Amino acid sequence: MLALAQSESQLALNAVCPYYTMFPLSFPLRIIASRGTPRGWVADPFCGRGTSNFAARLLGWPTIGVDSSPVAVAIAAAKLATTTAGRVVAAARSILAANLDSCAIPQGAFWTWAYHPTTLSSVCQLREALLRDCSSDTRLVLRAIMLGALHGPRTKHAPSHLSNQSPRTFAPKPAYAVRFWRKHGLRPAKVDVLEVIRVRAERFLRAVPDHVEGIIRHGDSRVGGSFMDVPIGLVVTSPPYYGMRTYVPDQWLRAWFLGGPSEVQYRGSETDVRHASPGDFISDLRLVWQRLAERATSDARMVVRFGGINDRKADHVQMLKESLADSGWRLRTVVPAGDADSGRRQALQFFRNRGKPKAEFDFHAVVA
Ligand SMILES: C[S@@+](CC[C@H](N)C(=O)[O-])C[C@H]1O[C@@H](n2cnc3c(N)ncnc32)[C@H](O)[C@@H]1O
Structure with a gap:
């Protein structure tokens, strides 16, 4: 991974604040590097703490990230900043x-x-x-x-x-x-x-990577216009896993620092993808894939990391496949998430009281 990035100390900014469903930096770095020199923008419609955006920066790609959580957006925005x-x-x-x-x-x-x-x-x-x-x-x-x-x-x-x-x-x-x-x-x-x-x-801030053009937006990726008018050449993302809805209450203190209330809010957010039923969840994800396809270049690629949680019976692989049908993207392969990432899985924190998580897979798609 280090050979791909500019230098080890330039990776430090990625750890500025934890976000408990983050994926390891090695994952987007590997995917982006495999596309060669920058062709369009790297987009992440569920950017969380901005891991894909930071990887894009390290490899010199312009990048856009969108997230419905103000905490995620505040962390991700710092990943594109240049200061001392x-x-x-x-x-x-x-x-x-x-x-x-x-x-x-x-x-x-x-x-x-x-x-x-x-x-x-x-x-x-x-x-x-x-x-x-x-x-x-x-x-x-x-x-x-x-x-x-x-x-x-x-x-x-x-x-x-x-x-x-x-x-x-x-x-x-x-x-x-x-x-x-x-x-x-x-x-x-x-x-x-x-x-x-x-x-x-x-x-x-031991060493800050070179500046790239970048946008981090607070918003709902299901909505038209979320990705502005940037030409999307590559999507690297990981949606919330079906049933994982605790982002807001679990981050309430950080949300308070960003202007939220000084007590926990348990109600879900209207701007999050819906988890009430597999059907709702699948159609919300499809909307996001469609929004991305509207802005994608003709040779764009998309890689989606997706797993499952054990307290939901749904077949998560099937759900993700269904969300891609009629989405403007064509599924090419589904591969188990790499061994290099085992033990650092994005959902591990969530499972602290819930037994073992279900397997994670990477879904590779091209523009249909
Ligand atoms: C699995 S996390 C992504 C973590 C990210 N890969 C990282 O490394 O930090 C999923 C994210 O999707 C966000 N989210 C849920 N519904 C959304 C929506 N409709 N639009 C944008 N973001 C959404 C959540 O706030 C959460 O940050």
């Missing part, structure tokens, strides 16, 4: 020095146990300032760094996360978390927010 650690730290320092007076601080047991008051005040100042203006590449990366640092495990050494003991990939549920922290007598530590940002900025 010095600039990110300077931006954070000046926000913290400005001492915004109108900065709202959430109240309640969760917030008291999750963050030391001084840390929470700094987090809220950064949130407020980035909500007001996140237009520069430096602020986009600062925002993604904050999303990555917002919650995670405590360490014996210098803290790398801002919260009390928490999972890194998904946000803790408030009632459960407060019980846990109380039971174990875990008080939140006072964390130097600027220092955490500095360490992370230096790690993720």
Whole structure:
């Protein structure tokens, strides 16, 4: 993989913030590299944390990503940014020095146990300032760094996360978390927010890949116009697996940092593909494939990684095949997802309490 990319340190930015159904960077890198020199744009209609977009950047392809989750979009946008650690730290320092007076601080047991008051005040100042203006590449990366640092495990050494003991990939549920922290007598530590940002900025911005033309959009890929007027030469994507609908509640703290409410919202989003029945799911995926086909060049290719979850009885391979019928794409081959990716499967986190996931496959299609 490293031989394909520009240098190992240029891969670092991809890890700026976890997103729990991400696929490994090696997958889009391999697919894009196999197409040779750039021919059109790389598109990902379910871009998540922007892994395909970042791979496209590493290989010099222009790229577009769309996702219905604001958290995904904020992380993916940072993957196309160009800045330096010095600039990110300077931006954070000046926000913290400005001492915004109108900065709202959430109240309640969760917030008291999750963050030391001084840390929470700094987090809220950064949130407020980035909500007001996140237009520069430096602020986009600062925002993604904050999303990555917002919650995670405590360490014996210098803290790398801002919260009390928490999972890194998904946000803790408030009632459960407060019980846990109380039971174990875990008080939140006072964390130097600027220092955490500095360490992370230096790690993720060691070397930034060359700039490419790129667009990351918050939207619903089923809708016409989602891919604007870019000529799509290659699609590398992975839709949500049928029945996986927990993106919004599992990312509620990061969504709060991006302007969402300060408590968990359990209702699903209207802009997500529907999971009520296999029929709904298949027709929503077909709509997305059709939208992509409308913008595809005549020799475009599409590779879709898709697996299944065990608490849904549906035949996931058959579902994906059906979604491709009459979609503007013709299925050529279905191959098991590569061994190189085993153990790093995108759905592993989701299965923490649900036994083994079903096998993942890569579906290769051409324009019909
Ligand atoms: C399996 S994840 C993609 C992960 C991605 N490959 C990565 O490496 O981060 C599927 C994504 O589809 C998004 N999604 C669901 N319905 C959507 C829709 N109608 N339009 C755009 N994105 C959607 C979810 O928010 C989620 O981020």
